[in-house]
Amino acid sequence: MGAFDTVSLRDLLAKATPRPWKACSANDGHCSCGLLWSVPADVVLLATYVPRDDEISVPIVNDNTQLIAAAVNALPGLLDEMESDKAGADQWHDKCLLARQERDQLRAQIQELEIAFRVG
Ligand SMILES: [Zn+2]
Numbered sequence: 001m002g003a004f005d006t007v008s009l010r011d012l013l014a015k016a017t018p019r020p021w022k023a024c025s026a027n028d029g030h031c032s033c034g035l036l037w038s039v040p041a042d043v044v045l046l047a048t049y050v051p052r053d054d055e056i057s058v059p060i061v062n063d064n065t066q067l068i069a070a071a072v073n074a075l076p077g078l079l080d081e082m083e084s085d086k087a088g089a090d091q092w093h094d095k096c097l098l099a100r101q102e103r104d105q106l107r108a109q110i111q112e113l114e115i116a117f118r119v120g
């Protein structure tokens with residue numbers, strides 16, 4: 001299904017530390033520690049850093065951490081929507097195939113009738 005493996009993603013989600021994940025929200029959300037937390041487990045999962053020119057890693061504002069938390073938290077819902085859309089598309093595909101078969105059968109019947117009554 002698609003360009004990536006939804007089953008593997010769900011497996012990774014199931015094995016990972018429980019969600020929701022959140023970026024550190026100290027200092028009214030302006031903390032720059034870069035820590036990513038699991039809310040239910042109440043543990044730090046990782047810290048995001050960016051190296052400076054002097055090669056000393058310093059914490060950056062929580063932008064990267066907030067992106068990771070938002071993406072991981074949204075992933076189960078996105079997978080649900082994707083699989084639902086796929087199921088809907090499969091149903092329409094089946095309906096189209098049936099409609100084409102019916103059309104072809106009706107065309108064949110019309111041809112037989114035209115021949116039988118020498119119409120057209
Ligand atoms: Zn912090």
